[in-house]
Amino acid sequence: MKTVSLTIDGKKIRAREGEKVLWAALDNGIYIPNLCALHDALEPFAACRLCFVEVEGKKQPVTACTEAVEQGMVVNTRGPGALRLARTAFELLVASLPVDCAHCPSSGSCELQKIAAHLSIKLKTKRFRKLLRELPIDYSSPLFIYDPNKCVLCGRCVWICRERLGIGTLGFAHRGFDRLVTTFGSEPISESKCLDCGECVVACPTGALAFKDRQGIKSGLGKGG
Amino acid sequence: MTKEQAEVKQQTKRILNRFGRKRGNLVPILQKVQGKLGYLPREAMLEIAEFLGIPAIDVYSVVTFYNQFRLNPPGKHSIRVCLGTACHMKGGYITLDAWKRRLCIDRGQTTPDREFDLDIVACVGCCVMAPVSVVDDKPQGKVEPTKVDGILLSFKLKKEKQGKESQ
Structure with a gap:
């Protein structure tokens, strides 16, 4: 296997030829914020716009998940231009999310908390007007809760359900601000062809999909939080 | 299955016969089926998904994306x-x-x-x-x-x- 050497944040590393910068960095303990990235996916989704990095010789910051490593590449994950783009993308994202970590079963394991800390910004940003979707929460699955309001549309659950498991219960529907991850006909999870394997819950970076037993939330009785 | 649902299935099948089983045919199929039925009932979408060998959610995804498609029958x-x-x-x-x-x-x-x-x-x-x-x-x-x-x-x-x- 051919490898190339590159520098990320001053650290010299080797990576497989054709590997994307994001994975080269993550494999070497350098964190770059990301939500939609899946190593097994054939094509990067490049949907979350959080993994911006600066590459020496390039005028504009690039998304690390789509940029392939090159011999002698010098990457800076902390460049002001890259951080500015990532921060704005993140703030826009949380502007339409209900932020209630104290009552969220995913608090502590939530990627959003991790990213906010990494980018040194607050989850409750004031820069953009809050615009919530206020969609109903689906408690129907015996295993997990699906709260579409907390969904960041990263598409990880959709990919896992379809490509890895070959089931294809979840998918995107509607358009623009109304876009959401749902089942065929927007039916409750329990009435869909979901097999309750829970793989999507494991894949979810936020609290949109969360196991019920974490905080003993009983079917339909739990707080919306 | 009600009589109406069976009828929808039949009519959808008749339209599908004219198409190849390519995913790229999804939108033309949906247009033809809606042209015939006036809207895209659940049974029609399921039939189309089976015909093209794609998850039903993918059909639903396209139907909800475009304004042209309707999920409810047109009123008078x-x-x-x-x-x-x-x-x-x-x-x-x-x-x-x-x-x-x-x-x-x-x-x-x-x-x-x-x-x-x-x-x-x-x-x-x-x-x-x-x-x-x-x-x-x-x-x-x-x-x-x-x-x-x-x-x-x-x-x-x-x-x-x-x-x-x-x-």
């Missing part, structure tokens, strides 16, 4: 509320709310008696008359909530008159 009368720039400034969304309240349906839906269907439209090109509602393909100008009541009343009277004549 169509109401299209303009929410273009001029109509928006003149309170088109208030008109939409009035229609919603009076018909007890949301946008994209049809009343249970299949008399009216309600949806929005981007602009119909007669902004002078804002806020506009297109009722049965005829643009009506200055449709404020009171005029919504007026239009519905005229439909009601017409229907009553027809009912009396046919007796």
Whole structure:
């Protein structure tokens, strides 16, 4: 296997030829914020716009998940231009999310908390007007809760359900601000062809999909939080 | 399965016979099926998904993405509320709310008696008359909530008159 050497944040590393910068960095303990990235996916989704990095010789910051490593590449994950783009993308994202970590079963394991800390910004940003979707929460699955309001549309659950498991219960529907991850006909999870394997819950970076037993939330009785 | 559902399945199958099993045929198939049935019922979408060998959610995804496709049967009368720039400034969304309240349906839906269907439209090109509602393909100008009541009343009277004549 051919490898190339590159520098990320001053650290010299080797990576497989054709590997994307994001994975080269993550494999070497350098964190770059990301939500939609899946190593097994054939094509990067490049949907979350959080993994911006600066590459020496390039005028504009690039998304690390789509940029392939090159011999002698010098990457800076902390460049002001890259951080500015990532921060704005993140703030826009949380502007339409209900932020209630104290009552969220995913608090502590939530990627959003991790990213906010990494980018040194607050989850409750004031820069953009809050615009919530206020969609109903689906408690129907015996295993997990699906709260579409907390969904960041990263598409990880959709990919896992379809490509890895070959089931294809979840998918995107509607358009623009109304876009959401749902089942065929927007039916409750329990009435869909979901097999309750829970793989999507494991894949979810936020609290949109969360196991019920974490905080003993009983079917339909739990707080919306 | 009800008789209507079986009928939908049959008609969808007949249309599908004319197409190859390529994913790229999804939109043309949906257009043909909607052209025939007036909307895209659940059974039709499931049939199409099976035919193309794709998850049903993918069909639903495309149907909900494009404004052209409808999930509800068309009503006898169509109401299209303009929410273009001029109509928006003149309170088109208030008109939409009035229609919603009076018909007890949301946008994209049809009343249970299949008399009216309600949806929005981007602009119909007669902004002078804002806020506009297109009722049965005829643009009506200055449709404020009171005029919504007026239009519905005229439909009601017409229907009553027809009912009396046919007796």
